[in-house]
Amino acid sequence: MLDAHTHLDACGAAGPEGVAAIVDRATAAGVMAVVTVADDLDSARWVTRAAEWNPRVYAAVALHPTRATALTDVARAEIERLTAHPRVVAIGETGMDLYWPDRLAGCAQPDAQREAFAWHIELAKRTGKPLMIHNREADREVLDVLGAEGAPDTVIFHCFSSGSTMARLCADAGWLVSLSGTVTFRNARDLREAVPLVPLEQLLVETDAPFLTPHPYRGAPNEPYCLPYTVRALAELLGRPAEELAHVTTANACRVYGIPDTGRTL
Template structure:
């Protein structure tokens, strides 16, 4: 059985449980069936870090991009910078990018400008885009429809309703679920999890954030993607092995450049 943590921040992990060793943290995940990791870029500052991690491990690839909460007027990303950063053999995706009006609604215009830039980079490079969206459903969908991407992408750590999931699916996007789906108050999200087509589903940890039950409140780790997958398999009424096989197949279909490991 092979699972993939399709969204983790390996450069930001709390490694206390593994004596400060990223090697040990990844090996613990491998022992639980995790065979591939996508390390996510969130800023201009960490682009070099995620690429260095991906260069170090054969089963790690990465993305490069600017998180919507890292966008500001004094460090607005430039398209040429993004295209240069994306031109690397270990970079298989763009992002994470998107819109977050929960924490910074006042920066909506800057966020939309940055999101459009990332979507243009996706159009130019044909690399899939990793989308963060929170309390910005309408604007997120408008920009995705405008972009008309051939390679689409994924709405990661999905927490919205089925109407938004369906709209994203209709645009060719995938839906990735994290440990939030295990939370006691997440029944609406579990209903979404039951409805996402099997060939459009991914699993992730978003570690070091949002550890699933029974680890909620503790630092999240890539090895816990097993708990996310087990819970999802139960919710969807399928065997873990089947869900692992399907989500792995989905990952490589969405991120074809990650196949060469």
């Protein structure tokens, strides 16, 4: 399996030994590679270094939408520089988040988020790297920006949490849907009804660790080694063998990120 979206720094991996310990635990569970994702400028620098420390680690760089006000000219220049790194495989996570602005002091407001999202879209198109979207309670707003700016060739909706309407739109557009531990939550009814509407070749799996730990460990800290629980829940939901879902989602991730197919080296 391949963890399409995780946060190794937030999992407590401060340096090379910490990264190795986390990916060793993941490898023991069948997770052969991870994409560790930035959410601010310090994190963007860190994930790029982490991808150098361990061959099982790849990186994605951007400013999280809630931190969009930090996208100064200096920050733009540094993010652009980091995207040129050969182990940076995506622009992300970027997008729109309408949950936090009224709940978190200092959170970027929607106008700033839209401007930053548009810039990241342009960067993804210019670099040819996938666009990794964070979308929290902002389906219409995300679609508005994608429509206005024009979507890049490869779009990934990370930690997909929308319902059937959005799933159909993603399926029709050829966008990828990345599923986290929330697909194991029995109360995530709308999500569980939406997932079967997405073609297999458009599905990815992720942990978003250290958040969204899958059942039966919900509430405990998450790590990439927990990914098999999500794969098994997805397989049960779709009525397919877990081994098939592991192979298909790994092949999808390797294809869109442009990295070697880890599933063929097991």
